[in-house]
Amino acid sequence: MPGRxxxxxxxxxxxxxxxxxxxxxxxxxxxxxxxxASEPAVWVPKVLTFTYRGFTxxxxxxGLRTRVKNYLLELxxxxxxxxxxxxxxxxxxxxxxxxxxxxxxxxxxAASAAQAVTAHxxxxxxxxxxxxxxxxxxxxxxxxVKLNILPLFTARNVDYQATCSRGQxxxxxxxxxxxxxxxxxxxxxxxxxx
Numbered sequence: 001m002p003g004r005x006x007x008x009x010x011x012x013x014x015x016x017x018x019x020x021x022x023x024x025x026x027x028x029x030x031x032x033x034x035x036x037a038s039e040p041a042v043w044v045p046k047v048l049t050f051t052y053r054g055f056t057x058x059x060x061x062x063g064l065r066t067r068v069k070n071y072l073l074e075l076x077x078x079x080x081x082x083x084x085x086x087x088x089x090x091x092x093x094x095x096x097x098x099x100x101x102x103x104x105x106x107x108x109x110a111a112s113a114a115q116a117v118t119a120h121x122x123x124x125x126x127x128x129x130x131x132x133x134x135x136x137x138x139x140x141x142x143x144x145v146k147l148n149i150l151p152l153f154t155a156r157n158v159d160y161q162a163t164c165s166r167g168q169x170x171x172x173x174x175x176x177x178x179x180x181x182x183x184x185x186x187x188x189x190x191x192x193x194x
Contacts, residue, residue: 040116041181043078043105046152051087051099054140055166058094061085067138068100071145074124075153076182078105106153107181118184121156125177132171139164139174146176154181 052064059067062085069083081104088095110116126142127135135142143162150158155178163173 038118038120038184039181040110040113041107041119041154041183042110042116044108045103045105048102048104048149048152049086049099050102050144050148051097052141052144053097054144056140056164056169057137058096059098059141060090060092060094061088061098061100063094064098065100067141068102068145068149071126071149072102072104074126075150075155075178076107076122076124076180077153078183081105107183108154109181119181120184121179122182123157123177124180125175127175128177133169135174136169136171139169142174142176150176150178155179 050068052059065083065085069081072081072083073079081102084101085098086101087097087099090096107117107119126145127138130138139162143164146158146160146162158178159175160177161173161175163170
């Protein structure tokens with residue numbers, strides 16, 4: 001093109017390409033971590049009796065209680081939940097079938113704003129801060145959490161994989177993430193008692 005500086009044209013093309021890459025990356029990034037829009041929700045009591053059945057990884061009763069409680073809190077259970085061990089035969093050693101009983105409150109969408117708390121959708125990845133090998137060790141537990149615990153919560157867009165083989169860990173083959181309804185920070189504890 002007469003009258004155009006080829007270096008300037010190259011710079012413009014590079015800037016345009018960079019803008020295009022950034023725009024596409026934002027579109028491909030996936031769902032946002034949280035939804036800013038609040039919606040009304042109500043706390044609903046739930047009771048769970050959970051027995052872990054696994055062959056690759058064994059837990060002590062206290063270890064299972066801690067792991068399950070952490071998962072429940074991440075999924076949006078109200079902080080005043082109660083998680084107790086039961087059915088344990090080994091006081092301090094890994095148990096064959098350790099169990100927990102849970103009393104908790106979880107959020108469900110409210111039909112009206114009366115008696116409701118404000119809540120929002122949040123993306124939760126139960127294994128996000130774990131190494132692939134550590135996550136693989138929880139394969140059987142994650143499988144049972146997806147089957148028995150996640151249905152107690154209001155969840156959508158579930159991303160789940162648990163390729164469990166007896167006696168073998170498969171790094172990178174275990175994941176559980178979902179969008180869950182969680183209380184806004186001011187509503188997490190401001191609610192009626194059980």
